[in-house]
Amino acid sequence: MNLVDILASLRANDLTAQIPSGWMQGRTAYGGLSSAIALEAARTVADDLPPLKSGQIAFVGPIAEQVTATPRLLRRGKNTAFVQVELESQGGIGLIGSFIFMNGRDSDIAFDHIPSLDLPPVPADDETRTGPAEFFTSQMDYPDKRLVLGEGNVHLANWHRLRERDGLDGATELMAIADALPPAAMGAMTKPGPVSTMNWQFNLLTDNPTTEQGWWWVDADGHQAANGSSSQYMSLRNAAGEPVMMGMQSVAVFA
Numbered sequence: 001m002n003l004v005d006i007l008a009s010l011r012a013n014d015l016t017a018q019i020p021s022g023w024m025q026g027r028t029a030y031g032g033l034s035s036a037i038a039l040e041a042a043r044t045v046a047d048d049l050p051p052l053k054s055g056q057i058a059f060v061g062p063i064a065e066q067v068t069a070t071p072r073l074l075r076r077g078k079n080t081a082f083v084q085v086e087l088e089s090q091g092g093i094g095l096i097g098s099f100i101f102m103n104g105r106d107s108d109i110a111f112d113h114i115p116s117l118d119l120p121p122v123p124a125d126d127e128t129r130t131g132p133a134e135f136f137t138s139q140m141d142y143p144d145k146r147l148v149l150g151e152g153n154v155h156l157a158n159w160h161r162l163r164e165r166d167g168l169d170g171a172t173e174l175m176a177i178a179d180a181l182p183p184a185a186m187g188a189m190t191k192p193g194p195v196s197t198m199n200w201q202f203n204l205l206t207d208n209p210t211t212e213q214g215w216w217w218v219d220a221d222g223h224q225a226a227n228g229s230s231s232q233y234m235s236l237r238n239a240a241g242e243p244v245m246m247g248m249q250s251v252a253v254f255a
Contacts, residue, residue, distance in 0.1 A: 002139070002164035003033070003176055007040045015041050015069040023136050028062035028094070030136035031197055032179040034087060036172050038097035041069030042083040049081055051207035052171040053102035057200040063087060063094035079103045104207065114205075114235075114243045122159055122215040122239050130163065137180075139163055141214075146182060153187040154222035154232075161214035170209035174245055177216050178202065178236045183251040184222030185230035193255025202234070202247035209245070211238035220249075228253055 001020040010017040017037060019029045028034075035057050043049055067089050074082040080102045087095040123143035131137025137146075142160045160180045165173055183195045217237040224231045229252055236245040 003036060003162065003172070004164070004167040006033070007037065007172070010037060010040055010069065011044065015044065015071070016066060018066055019064055021134055022138050024064065024134065025136050026194075028059075028064060029067070030139075030179070031057070031059060031200070032176040033136065034059075034063050034067070034095050035097065035179065035200070036175040037067060037069060038085040038087055038095055039099060039172060039175050041071045041085045041087075042097065042099045042101075045071050045073040045083050046076070046081065049083075050079065050101040050103040052099060052204055053080075054100040054203045055201070056098045058096045059094070059197050059199070060096060061089075061091050061094045063089040065090060067094070074098075079105055114246070117217075117237070117241060119217055119237065119241050120159075122213065140177070140180060142180075147186055149186070149192065150190045151187065154184045154225075155220070156181045156184050156187060157217065157219040159215050160218050161216065165214050171204065173214075174204070174209055174216070174236060178218060178234065178245055178247065181218050181220045183230065183249070183253075184220040184232045185225050185251055185253050187222070188225065189255050191255075193253070195254065196252045197249055198229075198252050199250040200234075200247060201249075202245055204245055206244050209238065211240075211244075213239065215239045216244075217241070225253060 023030050023033045067087050069087050071085045074084055083099045085097040127143050128141040140160050160177055219235045220232050222232045232249050234247040237243050
């Protein structure tokens, strides 16, 4: 069941949807899927919401099997709308999302200090791989193994794309792909251990994110870890190397 089908089912069934096994990561749904579900629910509060500008996702608990969304319009101004969404699964509240939708307006302030990167070319079709059927990476293509333990590398970056993406708008596609990498702190592990993203804050840099052939360059840069948690910067660029999303995550580390 692809993402378009899941979101269509959500709208058709009073904001309730089933989580297919192929979208799981352990005992919870893939964070990009649950975030995309929350965004879709947020859009139901009004038919004329502006483009998505920013959001904050708190991953409160596991989401599995069936999920129900409850959106609430917090405030609507001339240019901006604030929407909160709760996702509830069999274990209770699993996610709380806050989304900001905003129209552009005239401003004298304009700058861009995001450094440019010399990215590798997008992979050819015969250079890609995908994950096992019971894991969310089965929904994606990517060129190489995404994580090697024991190397001490806490800067992870790679091309990713959704295998089935026809019918998705740009913002929803970003939500589904921006969390695709493992937490950067895992690069410091010498053996497998549990990790769990607790909070994700992101800003979109364009109203209409687009790319070629579905490819996005996903980057996770761990900059601090101590006392069982880590902090990482995140970014997303399109196939032309243009930055389209910047973010930050807090991750619980149990190793």
